[in-house]
Amino acid sequence: MIYFVSGLNSRQIKIDEIKKEYTDISIFDASIESEYDLFLNSIYNVSLFSKRELIILRRAEKVKKMKNLIDTLKEYEDDKKDILIDYFAEYKTKNIYLKDFEKITKNIVNIENEDDLLNDYIDKNLKISNEDKKKLISLIGTDYNHIKNEIYKYNLVLKDEVFSFAKLDGLISESLDKKISDIVDNIMFANVDIDKINSSMYMGIVYGLYKEFEILHRLSKLKLSTDYNTFKKEYEKYKDIFLLHYYVAYLKNKNINRYTTKNIFKILLNIVKNETMFKSGEIDDKLMIFNIVSYINKNKKS
Incomplete structure (x- = not known):
C-alpha cells in the first residue's frame, strides 16, 4: 500500500x-x-x-x-x-x-483547505466552544505542531474540564507566525517600536513585509472596489492570482488608500535593496529593519 x-x-x-x-x-x-x-x-x-x-x-x-x-x-x-x-x-x-x-x-x-481539519482536531482534543476556538486559533495560529503542543499543555491543566481562558492564564503561547504577522500589520498601518522587536524575528518580518506589499501592489493596480459585495464579485476574476480567500483580500484592499501604487513599488524595491545589503554584509540586521521601517513610514499616508 x-x-x-x-x-x-x-x-x-x-x-x-x-x-x-x-x-x-x-x-x-x-x-x-x-x-x-x-x-x-x-x-x-x-x-x-x-x-x-x-x-x-x-x-x-x-x-x-x-x-x-x-x-x-x-x-x-x-x-x-x-x-x-x-x-x-x-x-x-x-x-x-x-x-x-x-x-x-x-x-x-x-x-x-486546512480550516475544517484543524477545527475538527481541536474539537476532538478539547471541550471548547466555537467562539473560544476562533479566539484560540487567532492567538496560537494554524501550525499543526504548535497547536498539538499547546493542546497537550492545556489538557495537563484542564484534565477533562471545559476549556477556559481564565483557567489557562499565562499558559497560552502565541505562535511565532502570529507575532510576526501582528508586527508586520503594525508597521504597515500603525506604529511599532523597533527596539522592542526580538532580533530572531527580523528576517521573518522582512519576508512578511515583502509578501504583504506585493499583494497590495497587485490590488492597487487592479483598483477593485472597497465595497464588500462589489469587491467579492470583482475578486472572483482574479482569485487565482492572489490565492487568498476573498475576505482576507477584501480586508487588505480596505487599507490600500494608505499608500499610492508608486510608493508601494518603491517600498518593494527598498526592501530588496536592504535585504541584499544585509546578506552581502554591508549592514547588520537591525539597521536593515530600521531602514525598511523608516522608508515605509516616510511613504505612508497619515
Missing part, C-alpha cells in the same frame, strides 16, 4: 492518524541525500518485521527527480511494507504530481 499525503502543513494530522495503525515505522528525510538513498534501499530490503511496516519519506517535495521516484513506486510490491510519501504543496496549482500518484494508488490525502 502506498499513501501520498500532500498539501498544507496540517496534513501532519492525517499522517499521525495513519501512523497509529502501525507499530513498526521508519522515517527518512528527502532533503538529506544520504537519507533518500537509505529510503530507496529500505523499500527494497526484505522486511525483518513480522507485522506490516510503514516507511515514511518526509519532505518529498525536495526530491530532485520525482518522476524517477514515481516510476519506482509504480513497480513496487511488498505485502509487509507500506510507503507514505509526505509532500508539502501550499496551493493546488503547485501540487504538480497529484495526477501521477492518482494513477498508481487510491490512498491519496490532499489537503488544500
Whole structure:
C-alpha cells in the first residue's frame, strides 16, 4: 500500500492518524541525500518485521527527480511494507504530481483547505466552544505542531474540564507566525517600536513585509472596489492570482488608500535593496529593519 499525503502543513494530522495503525515505522528525510538513498534501499530490503511496516519519506517535495521516484513506486510490491510519501504543496496549482500518484494508488490525502481539519482536531482534543476556538486559533495560529503542543499543555491543566481562558492564564503561547504577522500589520498601518522587536524575528518580518506589499501592489493596480459585495464579485476574476480567500483580500484592499501604487513599488524595491545589503554584509540586521521601517513610514499616508 502506498499513501501520498500532500498539501498544507496540517496534513501532519492525517499522517499521525495513519501512523497509529502501525507499530513498526521508519522515517527518512528527502532533503538529506544520504537519507533518500537509505529510503530507496529500505523499500527494497526484505522486511525483518513480522507485522506490516510503514516507511515514511518526509519532505518529498525536495526530491530532485520525482518522476524517477514515481516510476519506482509504480513497480513496487511488498505485502509487509507500506510507503507514505509526505509532500508539502501550499496551493493546488503547485501540487504538480497529484495526477501521477492518482494513477498508481487510491490512498491519496490532499489537503488544500486546512480550516475544517484543524477545527475538527481541536474539537476532538478539547471541550471548547466555537467562539473560544476562533479566539484560540487567532492567538496560537494554524501550525499543526504548535497547536498539538499547546493542546497537550492545556489538557495537563484542564484534565477533562471545559476549556477556559481564565483557567489557562499565562499558559497560552502565541505562535511565532502570529507575532510576526501582528508586527508586520503594525508597521504597515500603525506604529511599532523597533527596539522592542526580538532580533530572531527580523528576517521573518522582512519576508512578511515583502509578501504583504506585493499583494497590495497587485490590488492597487487592479483598483477593485472597497465595497464588500462589489469587491467579492470583482475578486472572483482574479482569485487565482492572489490565492487568498476573498475576505482576507477584501480586508487588505480596505487599507490600500494608505499608500499610492508608486510608493508601494518603491517600498518593494527598498526592501530588496536592504535585504541584499544585509546578506552581502554591508549592514547588520537591525539597521536593515530600521531602514525598511523608516522608508515605509516616510511613504505612508497619515
